[in-house]
Amino acid sequence: MPSAVYQGAPSTYPGGFPAGVSIRGMPLVFPNAQGQVFYVNNSTSLVGTGQKGGSDNNRGTYNAPFSTLSKALTACIAGNQDIIFLGPGHAETISTATALNINKAGVTIIGIGTGDARPTITLSTANTATITVSAANVTIVNTVFVANFLNIAALFTLTTAKGFTLESCNIRDTSAILNFLDCIRTSATSNANDGLVVSNNDFHLKAASGAVRMVSFLGTHDRVKIVDNYYQSDTVGTGAVFPIATGKVITGLQLRRNRFVLVQTNLTTTGYLITTDGSTNSGMIDENRDHTLAHGTLASSLMVTASSGFKFGRNMHCQAVDKSGA
DSSP states (O other), rough: OOOOOOTTTTTOOOOOTTTOOOEEEEEOOOOOOOSSSEOOOOOOOSOTOOOOOOOOSSOOEEEEESSSSSHHHSSSOSSSSSEEEOTTTTTEEEEESSSEESTTTTTTEEEEOGGGGGGEEEEEEETTOOOOEEEESSSSEEEEEESSSSSSEEEEEEEEEETTTTEEEEEEEEEETTTEEEEEEOSSSSSTTTEEEEEEEEEEEEEOSSOOOOEBSSSSSESSSSSOOEEEEOOSSSSSSSEEETTTOOOOOESSOOOEEEOSOOOTTSSEEESSSOOOOOEEEEOOEHHHHSSSSTOOOOOEEEEESEEEOOOOEEETOOOOOO
């Protein structure tokens, strides 16, 4: 990290990089980024020479980082395209429904590190603990999120949050009884979460029973993109990975190139991936692969509720134990 880098300057190269830049394989491409840059790290084991330990009394620079994401958010300016870097080894625990509200539009939160060195945010203490997103165009990249309480209702609760993006993150349960139910729960207000993107994430959900979902769609939303994710859920209960609430529809859906490893031994007769009572949904479901025990035969396997309005390309499904796909 050059010594000339300081809070308020995106880099020492104000003209940017013509083809973007990648740091240890993580692409950092922010065209026309003019916002401030803040650093957050409360790890005591990774403090380098000349660096201060994380504190919310610091300035939020690389050498004097904040200790909490909430403090960095208060320093951001809505719509300014500010960037927050979470340092390797940074760890926070969210214990209530109000402890972390991402409420600054245009903020990008990037975790630094690989494997277990990535920053980790743990939800604990109450099943109502959640991370609220209440601003547009928020992006979260390369961060680990862990459930550490029974049946946490939702990891992310979206309110007025168009353009929310979750990319290259790891979402996991601590055990079969310390778990998430919804990873993302949308607003019931129509179009409040248009442009939702869930891309290249790993979900490892250990809940042994009950309905467990990647995205629970409570409202009507447009231009939803769910691509290149790995989703593993151990629950034997019924319930689709993407339930759409009664009377609501999803339009412009891209559900592509995802991998689903499901159990669902209790029959899910109305769709093991998507359930809906709407016929005016739209979008493409293509190149997904799944294994689920929800049905005894291929003939009875139903990926999506019939007459949904979605279009289908080539998807691969397997419903038998220890057998190859069909």
